[in-house]
Structures are given as C-alpha cells and as structure tokens.
Amino acid sequence: xxxxVRIALDAMGGDHGPEVVVPGAALALERHPxxxxxxxxxxxxVRPVLERHPALLPVTELRHADVSIRxxxxxxxxxxxxxxxxxxxxxxxxxxxxxxxxxxSAGNTGALMAMSMFCLKTLPEIDRPAIAAIWPTIRGESxxxxxxxxxxxxxxxxxxLAVMGAAMARIVFDIEKPTVGLLxxxxxxxKGIEAxxxxxxxxxxxxxxxxxxxxxxxxxxxxxGTVDVVVTEGFTGNIALKTAEGxxxxxxxxxxxxxxRTWTAKLGYLLAKTAFDALRAKMxxxxxxxxxxxxxxxxxxxxxxxxxxxxLASAIDIAYDMAHYDFMRTIRDxxxxxxxxxxx
Amino acid sequence: xxxxVRIALDAMGGDHGPEVVVPGAALALERHPxxxxxxxxxxxxVRPVLERHPALLPVTELRHADVSIRxxxxxxxxxxxxxxxxxxxxxxxxxxxxxxxxxxSAGNTGALMAMSMFCLKTLPEIDRPAIAAIWPTIRGESxxxxxxxxxxxxxxxxxxLAVMGAAMARIVFDIEKPTVGLLxxxxxxxKGIEAxxxxxxxxxxxxxxxxxxxxxxxxxxxxxGTVDVVVTEGFTGNIALKTAEGxxxxxxxxxxxxxxRTWTAKLGYLLAKTAFDALRAKMxxxxxxxxxxxxxxxxxxxxxxxxxxxxLASAIDIAYDMAHYDFMRTIRDxxxxxxxxxxx
Numbered sequence: 240x241x242x243x244v245r246i247a248l249d250a251m252g253g254d255h256g257p258e259v260v261v262p263g264a265a266l267a268l269e270r271h272p273x274x275x276x277x278x279x280x281x282x283x284x285v286r287p288v289l290e291r292h293p294a295l296l297p298v299t300e301l302r303h304a305d306v307s308i309r310x311x312x313x314x315x316x317x318x319x320x321x322x323x324x325x326x327x328x329x330x331x332x333x334x335x336x337x338x339x340x341x342x343x344s345a346g347n348t349g350a351l352m353a354m355s356m357f358c359l360k361t362l363p364e365i366d367r368p369a370i371a372a373i374w375p376t377i378r379g380e381s382x383x384x385x386x387x388x389x390x391x392x393x394x395x396x397x398x399x400l401a402v403m404g405a406a407m408a409r410i411v412f413d414i415e416k417p418t419v420g421l422l423x424x425x426x427x428x429x430k431g432i433e434a435x436x437x438x439x440x441x442x443x444x445x446x447x448x449x450x451x452x453x454x455x456x457x458x459x460x461x462x463x464g465t466v467d468v469v470v471t472e473g474f475t476g477n478i479a480l481k482t483a484e485g486x487x488x489x490x491x492x493x494x495x496x497x498x499x500r501t502w503t504a505k506l507g508y509l510l511a512k513t514a515f516d517a518l519r520a521k522m523x524x525x526x527x528x529x530x531x532x533x534x535x536x537x538x539x540x541x542x543x544x545x546x547x548x549x550x551l552a553s554a555i556d557i558a559y560d561m562a563h564y565d566f567m568r569t570i571r572d573x574x575x576x577x578x579x580x581x582x583x
Numbered sequence: 584x585x586x587x588v589r590i591a592l593d594a595m596g597g598d599h600g601p602e603v604v605v606p607g608a609a610l611a612l613e614r615h616p617x618x619x620x621x622x623x624x625x626x627x628x629v630r631p632v633l634e635r636h637p638a639l640l641p642v643t644e645l646r647h648a649d650v651s652i653r654x655x656x657x658x659x660x661x662x663x664x665x666x667x668x669x670x671x672x673x674x675x676x677x678x679x680x681x682x683x684x685x686x687x688s689a690g691n692t693g694a695l696m697a698m699s700m701f702c703l704k705t706l707p708e709i710d711r712p713a714i715a716a717i718w719p720t721i722r723g724e725s726x727x728x729x730x731x732x733x734x735x736x737x738x739x740x741x742x743x744l745a746v747m748g749a750a751m752a753r754i755v756f757d758i759e760k761p762t763v764g765l766l767x768x769x770x771x772x773x774k775g776i777e778a779x780x781x782x783x784x785x786x787x788x789x790x791x792x793x794x795x796x797x798x799x800x801x802x803x804x805x806x807x808g809t810v811d812v813v814v815t816e817g818f819t820g821n822i823a824l825k826t827a828e829g830x831x832x833x834x835x836x837x838x839x840x841x842x843x844r845t846w847t848a849k850l851g852y853l854l855a856k857t858a859f860d861a862l863r864a865k866m867x868x869x870x871x872x873x874x875x876x877x878x879x880x881x882x883x884x885x886x887x888x889x890x891x892x893x894x895l896a897s898a899i900d901i902a903y904d905m906a907h908y909d910f911m912r913t914i915r916d917x918x919x920x921x922x923x924x925x926x927x
Contacts, residue, residue, distance in 0.1 A: 375833075376833065377832075377833050377836050377837075387768055390768070390775065390776060391776070422822060424731055424734070424817070424818055424821040424822065431734065431818070432734060432735075432818060457821075457822070457825050458821065458822040458823065458824065458825025458826035458827075458828070458829060459825040459826065459828050459829030459832070460829065461826055461829055461830075462826070462829035462830050462832060462833035463829060463832075463833070471822075473768070474768055474775070474776060474819065475818065475819050475822055477768040477801075477802065478766060478768065478801070478802040478815075478819055478822070478823055479802065479822055479823060479826045480802065481801050481802025481803040482802035482803065482805055482806070482823045482826045482827050482830075483802075483826050483827070483829075483830045484802070484803050485802060485803030485804065485805055485806035485807060485827075486805075486806050486826075486827045486830040486831055486834075487830055487834060488721075488803070488806060488807075489719075489720065489721050489806035489807070490830075490831060490834050490862075492721050493721075493862050494838075494862055497855075497858035497859070497861050497862045498855060498858050500858055500861075501857065501858070503854045503855065503857070504854065504855040504857065504858040506851075506854050506855075507850075507851040507852065507853070507854030507855025507856075507858070508851065508855060509851070510847045510848065510850050510851030510854065511841075511842060511847065511848040511850075511851025511852060511855070512851075513845065513847070513848065514841035514842050514844055514845070514848040514851070515841070517841050517844075518834075518837050518838055518841045
C-alpha cells in the first residue's frame, strides 16, 4: 500500500492546543513521511506555530475554524455551539466526507464522542460505540475496551466489543488471531454478571475465525498481559483504567520519597538514573496515548488532553497504522462473521 | 476499656494453615497482650506448632475440628461438608455464641462468606453483606467497599455501604467523621449509573451525622486517598482492587528489570537498597491485609490466603481494633440514623 495516509487534526483540542498539536504532527511526519495533514483551528493562532515547522508546510492544509470547543464543555453544549463550525467538528467531518482517513483530537472526550456519533454514525451492526485503550503490560501491550464510551452492556454488546477489540489488536499489534478475555470477578464459568457469562458462552460456541477466546480474566490480568484484548463495559473499564493510572502515580510518589530519604539512597538514585528514566518512560501515559473510538462509521482517535508533542505523535502513530492497514475493512469483515444469534 | 479481646482463629485456612496462623497469633499477642485466642483446627497438626510458641499457650484454647475447608472448595460444597464441624465454621460459630468477639480466617473467601451469612445472618437493616478492604494511599489509608461480596447494587445498598464503610473508618482510622465518596466515571452529578446518582442524592440530603459525603470520586482517587471511604459495588470494587494489585506488581517487575540492566544501575540499587526495601514493604499487600466482612451480625475478617505470619498478624491487628472499640455498636448506631426514605 503506497497510498498516503490523510490525517485530520483538531489543532484547538487539549490543554495546550496548537502548541502541542502542530509539533506533534511534525514529529509524526518524521516517522511517516507519506502522511498528509488537514489541520483545523483558529488560523491566526495556528498559522504562526505551523510556520515554525517548515517540513509540515508542503504536506499540510490549514483550514480556519471559527469555534474552539473548551475542555470543560458539556457534550450537548459542544454540539450546539460547535456543529458545522468548530475545529473538532470539521476534523471529524473531513473523515465523513472522505477528505481524511482518520481524525485525531486532544479535545474533551465527551464532546468528541458526541460529535463523532452525530457526524459519522455507528456501523450498521453496532448500537453503541466504544473507546479502546492501549494498555502497557509486563509482556507488551493489550487492547482494553470499553474504557468509558457507554455504561452497562448486554451479552451482544460484549460480543461486539470482543470483535472490535480483536480487529484493533490485529491491526495495531499485527497479530493474526488475538487472544480475547472477558473481564470478570473470577475465572470460573459460574461467576460474575449474567451478561458477561452469556457473552462468554456465545464467544466460545461461535468460535470466530478472527479471535481466540480464552474465557474470563481478572483485574490483575490487565497488568500481566494475559490476553491481547480485555473486554468490559465502560463503567468498569473506566474505573480500572483510572485505578491503574492512580496506582502508577502513587508508586512513583513512594519511589521518589524513598530515594530522597538518605544520602546513600540519593547516591544510588544518581547511579541508577538512566534506569529510573527508562522506568518513568514506561510508566508515562503519553507513550501509550490515545483512546480509539470503535464502532463508528469512520476513524476517530482521542489523544490525552494533557499530552505533550511526543504523546500527540504517539496518537498519530496509532492513527497512521489504523488507516494504513485499513482498520475499517478489518472491522467490517469481522463484524460480518458474528452469528445472527449473538446479535439477537 | 480494660476488657480482653477474644479472637477465634481458623488455623486451617490459607495456603500455609497453622504454620502461618499460629506464628501470626504469636506476633499479634506481642502487640496486644490482652488478646485471647480460640484456635480451631486439626489438633494433631496444630498442637505441635502451638507448642513452639510458649507465650501463646496460657492465652489460647485449642479446639479440635474434624474438617478443613480447602482453598478451592465451592461455597455450597464447603457448607455441605463443613457446617457444624469444620475449623472455619466453628471459628465463626464462636462469634455467634459469644465465645469470641471476632473471627479471623485466611481460608477461601467464598466459603467464609457463605458460612458467615449462614451462621451469623445479616444485621436487620442489611440485605447483603460487603467486603471492605484497607487501601494504601499517598495520604495514608482508605476503606474501600464492596470489593467482591455481592454484584450490583441499588441506591439503598450504596447508602448502606457508605454508612458501613464510615463506621469502619471511624474505628480503624480513629476519625470522628470520615469523608465518603461514591466511585463513578466522572465528578459531575449527571454522570454514571442511575443507582449511584440516586445514592448521591440521598447521602447529600440525609446529611448523616457520622459521615461527611463528598460526592463522586474516580478510579485515580483511590491511590490519591481523596476520601477516607470509597463506595462501590462488588463487581467494580473487585476489579479495581485486582487492577491496582496487578499494576503494583507490573511496576515492581519494570523496576527490577531496570535496576539490573547496567552495572551502574546495579550499584545504585545496592546503595539504595534500604529505600527499595521500604518501598517494597509499602507495596506489599500483606501489610494492608484483611478483607473485613461488613453487614453481618458479628465480626469476621478474611486474611489474604497467601499471607505470611506478618500478614496474618496485620489482619489480627484490625480484628483487635474492631472488637476493642466495639465496631458492632458503632455500625448499629450509624445504621439507625439512615432515614427511612433511603432504605425504601
């Protein structure tokens, strides 16, 4: 596939707006020279930043947008003031109108999801979209979904999540048949929520070609990387994600306090500084940055609002891969394989 | 209160049985010289271990039990084979018969909960019991409940959990009016599960004397220690707990790998070893050991199955405090304060 990948960027999203989005695009361009950018935002603000990155100029089109969506805007409010004219909406619309292959925004999640649903709609098989996270594990990385798009799920939604997550793992991790687990409170088949048990039965019996269903997994399997794809509904998934982030921060605090307590510890810290820097990088959420919106009729990626240029470039990396390897085709093919019974 | 605290121990529970339970009791006795023990188990196995701890002998009564409940026994099976004759059952029964103030077992959670419900029953106000965990935070410790007793909750169950958790924080942390938060996917009042929102409304309006309701908290607030008591239902709570444990292990692995990569890092590790040991102790689940069963008409504490003697002693410490400061009276008083509307 020699085709270029066209990426629509909402320059006004995130805590730092174009000051992070534009340098992020410049970094991503170094890694993917065939990327092309459509950048939406307040031209008076974005143009000067863009001109500091001459490599971007020949591959970027800057389009002015009158409205920027604030990070604390309510989704309904964002839709009212931003539809058809905000940088966020226009970046999504570029995907709908096939001017771009994927949209990336660091703007507020609720607004981005509401606008994406409104503008792109969901795929015919999917009632409710999901947000997938790439979760760092001891073995590498896993896809975890849903981390907060919708609350609650019935069995058929869990099955859809499993299929969408497997499609994503296939593209992003380049695994032919990703292993999939349903997040539960025990491994035994009799345990847990009724809908999860029913979804497990369907997945086991359907024996889908594109995924290898491994049964239930528990909270500690997330960090272990027991399976490539961990499936849960948005309430539990969001709480698990934030709990893990909070625990990582907490241990970072402990570590900092412990290493500054005595002079031998301080000296030890200096000697091991490279190791600590590597550890910090591994724990840094901006490395595994990007919530991927799944189930929509088009590709949208949410980058962390507080991400720096490196974090934004990571989100663009994922966006690039998903477009380059035609994720939309993979997910459509895999959704077609779900037996009718499962979507009853 | 000069009264002794009478603790019933299931010596056969846990991965190591009496080899951990008896030394754990000996450690706890050093800290609480007025503790008295009723130890249940296979006399032929427990007696020799007990005799290695002469300090325990004058304050301990060993009672023989024919049956030991295996760690993988199903709750229904455990009840069938162990009722009235297993060390686990007899230790719980000692609480029911007022021979002991509290029961501690490192045996399997499902069996212990099933037997506790069957033998002790729940308090009149409580339909479903809960398991509370003591969660290490940046600021100290919090009570988190329910971490896995029952799945799902309606608004009145959330309110009961809040009250029971506050009663526990009051005793264990010695805080007159603990702060309480409901675990949710956002701080705004419009977000999340209906029952959680309704519980929030009730708690805000009821303005109970024994707790300070602070609204919704998120997953990362657990590690921060934003509130003294975090309330959630058993499915989400269990997954959050195991996710945090898994993340801590994962970072431990990263750290070990990072510190052994170069010789300077290894040297740094040696110099900072004391600091690392302190950190490891802080991350060690056996320190904050013990799932506390709440809502039963009697006190039962579940110690971690894999805990060592130090871990078991920690669980006994909590047991001692809860009995010594009359937790059952506190929880009854606080449950009486819930307005009738809330338990509708």
